[in-house]
Amino acid sequence: MIQSVLFVCLGNICRSPMAEGVFRALAKREGLDLVIDSAATGDWHTGDAPYPPAIEAAAARGYDISGQRARQVKPADFTRFDLVLAMDGSNLSNLQALRPEGGTEPKLFLDYAPETGRDAVPDPYYTRDFDEALDLVEAGAAGLLKAIRGQAPD
Numbered sequence: 446m447i448q449s450v451l452f453v454c455l456g457n458i459c460r461s462p463m464a465e466g467v468f469r470a471l472a473k474r475e476g477l478d479l480v481i482d483s484a485a486t487g488d489w490h491t492g493d494a495p496y497p498p499a500i501e502a503a504a505a506r507g508y509d510i511s512g513q514r515a516r517q518v519k520p521a522d523f524t525r526f527d528l529v530l531a532m533d534g535s536n537l538s539n540l541q542a543l544r545p546e547g548g549t550e551p552k553l554f555l556d557y558a559p560e561t562g563r564d565a566v567p568d569p570y571y572t573r574d575f576d577e578a579l580d581l582v583e584a585g586a587a588g589l590l591k592a593i594r595g596q597a598p599d
Contacts (some may be wrong), residue, residue, distance in 0.1 A: 451483065452481075463579060465481055467508055468586040485515055502576065529552070
């Protein structure tokens with residue numbers, strides 16, 4: 446049974462904080478008591494708030510991510526979390542290299558949104574398209590919720 450989810454991107458200032466915020470809101474609405482967090486594979490933004498345009502884009506859709514702070518993935522995360530979800534293939538590879546023996550096998554977040562035809566949430570820090578990133582995050586979060594609810598295979 447899935448009780449904890451970690452969303453991971455490169456810096457933990459755009460995609461994974463948005464995923465954490467969106468999924469936290471969905472879980473709360475559905476009355477699910479889950480541990481939900483986000484982290485980075487890199488360490489250069491540790492302690493920083495999400496990127497201001499990410500905060501603004503999320504807020505425009507009703508998600509408050511302003512209180513989150515970036516952190517780097519730790520080996521303990523692979524035993525603490527039932528799901529470790531990467532925003533793209535590069536982060537998935539980094540997570541696989543970090544995963545200790547017996548730890549949770551990381552997956553791609555958009556595996557939960559096959560209808561998008563995408564395997565990665567493009568990094569809006571570089572693309573500047575925060576709406577596209579949020580569209581994909583919302584699709585992935587909805588699919589993940591269905592999987593947790595047992596409505597789709599995980």
